[in-house]
Structure formats: structure tokens, C-alpha cells
Amino acid sequence: MTTRASELSPDATGPSELSPDPTGDPDSWTNRLRGWFEGLVPAGQALPDRQPVYVASWIYVFGVLTLTALVVVIASGVVLSLGGATWWHVSSVGHYVNSVHLWSVELFFGFMVIHLWGNFWMAAWRGRRAMTWITGIVLFLISIGTSFTGFLSQSNFSAQWIAAEGKDGINSIGAGAFFNVLNPAQMLLWHVVLLPLSVGLLTLLHIILVRRHGVVPPLDARLEN
Amino acid sequence: MSALSIVAEGPGKYIHWGVIQISVANAIIIAVMVLLFILALVVPFPTHDDQADEGHSR
Known part of the structure; x- marks a missing residue:
């Protein structure tokens, strides 16, 4: 646990005392990682309190x-x-x-789905926002898988019926060998660990991309302005 | 609880339209979503300009 130099001595104004990196080594992995974090989102855009009028x-x-x-x-x-x-x-x-x-x-x-409709009809991939659109679509698909494994994890007759009906579909695409819908323990772990982790990380990436590139304007925004 | 079980065990009502077959419940949900989408496009969004006496742009 470290304390900032400015907290230790309120009168300190020298650059060496206020510098966040006393070693001054630009190649240290700490400095490079901090620079990467700080560059993820433009300054002031992480939680902006003002947005364009559209x-x-x-x-x-x-x-x-x-x-x-x-x-x-x-x-x-x-x-x-x-x-x-x-x-x-x-x-x-x-x-x-x-x-x-x-x-x-x-x-x-x-x-x-309404968010998806709105962004599809606004062509939200415009203005270097392709990855924002793609991460959103992948999130939609993974969410369907998460929901599916959730229905399989209910531990009731509904879950058994869905598993029995779904196994042929999963086998037909060749995934049954490693994704066995008749195995409740495997489906529960996919549902509570692997897929939520994927959804969480992709959601974080999606939001960072939205904050990085800004909200897409409507198609006619330039004509009005 | 027993009433819910009876509802859950009853046969679902389906709409048949050529090759398209959809339950009434799902059709209603989709219709509500489409309605919400249209309302989101046409209903004006409350802004500070509507409330403030001075017309500051956002």
C-alpha cells in the first residue's frame, strides 16, 4: 500500500514529488499498462454528463x-x-x-432486441464502429446460449424435455461430443461460469467501444445540422 | 399454485399461417416489442429545454 506524495506533504509542488512514477522509466510494464488503461477511453468520456442533442x-x-x-x-x-x-x-x-x-x-x-433493431436501422457500424456492432451481435448470440443452458439447469421436467429435444440438434452440428445437453452438471457450469464470464467481459468491451467512439448519430443528423 | 399448474399444462394456442406457426403468447410479445420500438421513435424525449425557462442547448 502506497500513499501519494501530495498527501504526505501538501506543500509539495516539485515534479519529482508529484510524479506518479518515481522511477521515470517509460518502459516499465506498470507505466505501459497504466498508459493502456488511460488510453482506452478519451479523457472525460468514461462517464460523460453531456451528450449530443440527437x-x-x-x-x-x-x-x-x-x-x-x-x-x-x-x-x-x-x-x-x-x-x-x-x-x-x-x-x-x-x-x-x-x-x-x-x-x-x-x-x-x-x-x-429493440436496441438491436434501433442500431440496425441506424446502420450503427458507421464511423469506425464496426467492432462495437460485432461485439453486440456476438453478445446477443452468447446470451442465447446462456439462456439455453439456464433452461437446462432448472432441474425439473422442463429441463429434461428441453435436453432430450435439444440433443439431436446439438449432435447434428457436431458439438455433442464436448457440449452434452444431457449432462446437467456440465450445462450448469456453462451457465454459471463460462458463459456469464464471456457475457461480462464482452459487455465491458462493448461499453468501452461505445464510450471510445461515441454514440452513433442518426442517418440524417448531418443534414439537419 | 394448482391454478398455475393447470395453466402450464394446458395446450398452447397457436397461429397457423402457411409454413409459419407461432404461439399466441410469443406473437403478443413480438407485437408489444414492435409497438415499443415505434413508440421509442415517435414519442418525444423530455429534455432540459422543455423544463427550463432559459433555452440552454444540451
Whole structure:
């Protein structure tokens, strides 16, 4: 644990005392990593309090609504993982949290699809935003897989039926050897570890890209301005 | 709980339109999403300009 030089001596104004890197070595991995972090998003754009005037439209709200629903999905999923299958099947509170998890997922997908429609019809890949669009589409596809493994992890007859119906489809694409929908333990681990990790990291990348390149303007924004 | 079980076990209502077959529940959800999308495009978004006496641009 270190303390900034300015906190130790309020009167310190010399560059050597205020410098964040006392060694001054630009090639140190600490300096390079810090520079990389600082360069991810332009200064002041990480959490901006002002946006271009065209952002004042409800269609721009659905991205953050999707993110909000995802937070509820993850939070309720964490609570479900604490209680376990027996708890969410027999307990009243478990039923409630299970329902919160389900309906927040429903809202997550609804908001995400409307967000996708809005960005598709705005051609949101314009202005060097191709990776923002691609990460969004990949997120959509991984989210479908996460939802699928979630239905397989319910530990009830519905999960068994979905697994029995889904195995032929998965086998037909050659993925059954390493992705066995009839194996509840494997599906549960995909659902609570691998896929949420992928969704979380890609969401972070997606948001960084949005903040890095800014919100896409409407197609006719230049004509109006 | 028993009423919910009866609803869950009942046969679903489906719309058949040529090769397209969709449950009424899913069709309603899609219709609501399309409605929300249209409303998001046409309903004006409240801005500071609407509330403030002075007309500062955002």
C-alpha cells in the first residue's frame, strides 16, 4: 500500500514529488499498462454528463435498459447459486428469486432486441464502429446460449424435455461430443461460469467501444445540422 | 399454485399461417416489442429545454 506524495506533504509542488512514477522509466510494464488503461477511453468520456442533442430520443435508452436488466439477471443468479436447486424449488423466497431471474432475462432479451433493431436501422457500424456492432451481435448470440443452458439447469421436467429435444440438434452440428445437453452438471457450469464470464467481459468491451467512439448519430443528423 | 399448474399444462394456442406457426403468447410479445420500438421513435424525449425557462442547448 502506497500513499501519494501530495498527501504526505501538501506543500509539495516539485515534479519529482508529484510524479506518479518515481522511477521515470517509460518502459516499465506498470507505466505501459497504466498508459493502456488511460488510453482506452478519451479523457472525460468514461462517464460523460453531456451528450449530443440527437441522443435525446427514447431509442437510445434501450442500451442502458439492457445493461440494467443484465445487472438484475446476474444479481438474482448469484442469489440462486447461494441457495441451490432445492431452495429455489421449495422455498417461497427461492420461488421469488427464481422468478426475478426469469423475468429479468425476459426483459433483458426484449430490451436487447429493440436496441438491436434501433442500431440496425441506424446502420450503427458507421464511423469506425464496426467492432462495437460485432461485439453486440456476438453478445446477443452468447446470451442465447446462456439462456439455453439456464433452461437446462432448472432441474425439473422442463429441463429434461428441453435436453432430450435439444440433443439431436446439438449432435447434428457436431458439438455433442464436448457440449452434452444431457449432462446437467456440465450445462450448469456453462451457465454459471463460462458463459456469464464471456457475457461480462464482452459487455465491458462493448461499453468501452461505445464510450471510445461515441454514440452513433442518426442517418440524417448531418443534414439537419 | 394448482391454478398455475393447470395453466402450464394446458395446450398452447397457436397461429397457423402457411409454413409459419407461432404461439399466441410469443406473437403478443413480438407485437408489444414492435409497438415499443415505434413508440421509442415517435414519442418525444423530455429534455432540459422543455423544463427550463432559459433555452440552454444540451
